[in-house]
Amino acid sequence: MSANQQMAANRINISTEEKRLIDQMLLMDAPTRTTLSQALEVSPAWITKSITPLIDREILEETGSAAHSGGRRARTLGFGKAVGYLLGVDFGATSLSLALAGPNRDILARSHTSIEIKDGPGICLHAFNEMAQSLLDEINLEKSQIRGIGIGVPGPVNFTTGRLTSPPIMPGWDDYPIPDVLMADFKGASVVVDNDVNMMALGALYHGEGIGANNIIFLKIGSGIGAGIVCKGELYRGSIGCAGDVGHIIVERDGPLCHCGNRGCVEALAGGLAIAQEANRIARSGESQELSRMITSEDVFLSAEDVGVAAAQGDLASLELIDRSGQYIGEMLTHLVSFYNPDLILLGGGVSKIGHRLINTIRQVVLKGASPLATRDLRIEYSQLGEEAGLYGAIRLAQQSLFQVFEDNDVSR
C-alpha cells in the first residue's frame, strides 16, 4: 500500500450531505440539533435523518445538555470515538511544541522542547516521536488511537503533498516526505503539513480574535516575518503555497543585505533578529546606558524582548528602535491593506511581546498611508492566543483533513 493509499484509508468517509453537517459542526461549539438546523437553514427532520447514521458510526455523539431555556433540555452534539485523538505539532526554527487533543479538540496534554530545525528531518522527527510517545504514555493511549496529526513548519509547503518546497532555513527538509514517514509509526493517522503562520491564522480564525472575521492577515513577527492569509473565511495559500511571504517585501531600496539576496527587506530591518542585532550594536557602542547595563558578560546577546524591557524603562535608543521597526512594518502593512482590504490584522510571534508602543506606531502608519475607506472598519490587534495559535490551528486542520467525501455516497447521483 502506498503512502497515498494509506492516507486515503485512514480518513473517514462521509457523503456530500454529511460533509455539510460536519463542516458546520466544525464551526460551532457544542451545537444542538436545533442550532445546527438554524445555522444550515434546513429542517430539524433533515438534521435528525443525517445525524443518526453518524452517531451509529461513532463519528458524532451526544455530549451533554444545553443551557435550560424552558421546555425539554436539548442535547449538545460533539465528535465521537471514531474521530479518535488528534496531535497538533508546531515546529519553530529552534523549538518544538506538541499538544494532544480529544475528538472535540480539548487539549489533554502538551509538551515543549528546544530543537534546531536545521539539524534536518532525521533528528527533528526523532525528537517529535519521543515527545509524542511521552504524551501518549501520560494519558495512557496507544499510537494507533491517534487519527489525525497536523504539523506546522517554518517554511513553504506544497499543501497537496505535505512536503516543503526549498525552505530557506530548513536544510535537508526540501521535498522530504513528512506524512509518509510519520504514517509508518502512526499507522491509523491522517497527516497534514502546512506553513506555521498558516496554522496560526487558522488558530486565530477558529479559536481567537479571528472568529467572525472574513479577511484576515495574521502577521508573525519572530526572528523572521511572515503572514497567514484568510480569504472569505478560509485559509488562502496562493498558487503554489507561498502566499504570505511578506518578510521579503522591500521597504528601503538601498537597505541592508537580507539573507534572501535582496536589500532592504522588512525582515532585515524590522524582524526580531534585526532588532536584536541593532540592540547589541547599540549596547556595545555605549549609545544606550540602559542596554549596555544589560550586557552583564561578553557572551550575552540581547533579544528583541530585552529592547521592550529597556523601552518600558524609558530608554530612548530602545524607543527609537521600536518606532523604526513599527514604521517599516506599518509601511509594509499599508501596501497590503491597499491591495487586500482586510477586516482584521493580527500580530503574533515573539516580537509582538515587545509591548504596546510597537502596535501603536504600526496603527499610526497604516492609518496615515492607507485610504480612509480601507481603514474605516479595520482592526489591528495583537493576537492574544500567543504561541497557542499554531497548535490550535494544527489540531483544527488535522481534524478537518480527517474527513473525505466518499463519492459513491453522493446523493445527487
Place this chain on the structure above:
Amino acid sequence: MSANQQMAANRINISTEEKRLIDQMLLMDAPTRTTLSQALEVSPAWITKSITPLIDREILEETGSAAHSGGRRARTLGFGKAVGYLLGVDFGATSLSLALAGPNRDILARSHTSIEIKDGPGICLHAFNEMAQSLLDEINLEKSQIRGIGIGVPGPVNFTTGRLTSPPIMPGWDDYPIPDVLMADFKGASVVVDNDVNMMALGALYHGEGIGANNIIFLKIGSGIGAGIVCKGELYRGSIGCAGDVGHIIVERDGPLCHCGNRGCVEALAGGLAIAQEANRIARSGESQELSRMITSEDVFLSAEDVGVAAAQGDLASLELIDRSGQYIGEMLTHLVSFYNPDLILLGGGVSKIGHRLINTIRQVVLKGASPLATRDLRIEYSQLGEEAGLYGAIRLAQQSLFQVFEDNDVSR
C-alpha cells in the same frame, strides 16, 4: 414596491440543485448533457432530470449539435429566452461604452461615446439611457426585454447596495442609488454595479487569458492605477469593497504629492497621467528633440501613448520614462507577488498600449525582487482583450446576478 423588492422580483428563481447546474453552464461554452455530467461528476440521469424543468421554463434551451464524434450527435445547451437580453456598461473617467448581448452573451450591438464622469449621475445616466435606446432600436428590442444590466464604474463600490462609496474622481456619485434609478426605466432588469477593474478581471477570467487561472491580479494602468483580484477562481472585493486600490501604494517615500494626499504613490509616479505630465515637461524643456517635435502647437498635450511612439523611434528620454514607470510598477507588483502568490498578472488600460519595453522592465523587476518560488510559474502578460475586458465582465456579472436561489425549493428541506 421598493427597489430591493423590484430587484428580487426581476431575478430568476432556481433551486439549490439547479444553481449547481447553472453555475457550471456559466463556466462552459456550448456544453452537452454529457460534458455537463462529466464536469459536475453526476449521473446523466441527474442532468436530464434537472434540465427538463429549466428547458420548460425557457431558462435553458437546446442550441445546436456538438461536433460529431461517432454515434448520435449530442445537442448543445445554452441559455434561453427567459434569460432575455443583457446590457454591459463601462463607465470610464471620460468615456462610456455599451454592449448589448443575447442570452448566451453573444454581443449583438455596441456603442461608445465621450463623457465626463465628474458631470455627475444626472448627465451621465441620461447619456447612458440615450445610447441604450439607440442600441435597442438598432436590433428592434423593447426596454422590457433587457433582463440584466452590469455596470462598471471607476470608483469603489459597495457591491451589496450597488452604490459608490466616496469615489475620489466622481463628485455627485457618492451613495447615488444607480440600480434603483435604472430600474425605473428598465423595469424587468436586475442591475449590478461594480468597480471597473473588477469587471475587467471578470472579463479576463471568463473570456480572456485568465481562463484556467486560479489567482489573478488584473492591473489597469490608465490615468490612474488599480487592480481587480481573482481568488480561487472568483472575484475578491475585500472586506468593504475597496480591495485592489493599489495605485496608492507608496513606492518613493519622499516622492511627488498624489491627489490622495500622500507622497510617492505609484499612480503619481508611473500612471498614465504622471507619464504624460513628465513627457510634456521634457518636450517643453527641449530635453528630447523627438518629444519636442510632437508639440505642434501650444495646446498639444502629449499622452502616455505618444511616449510609446517616441520610444519606438529610439528617443532616449522616452525610453527612460518608460523604464522608470516599469521600475515603479514592478516594485509595487513585487510586493503583491510576495504577499499573494498569484499565477497570473494581466496588464490592461491605456498605458499597456505603450509597447513591449514596459512589460519587459516590469517582468525583470518582479523576477529580481520576488522569491524564485513565487515567480516559478508566474505569468505576466498584457491582456489582449483590451477595452473589451470590462464589457465582457459586465455582461457576465449581469447574467450571474440574474439567478437567485428560491429557498423554498431547497431539496434538503
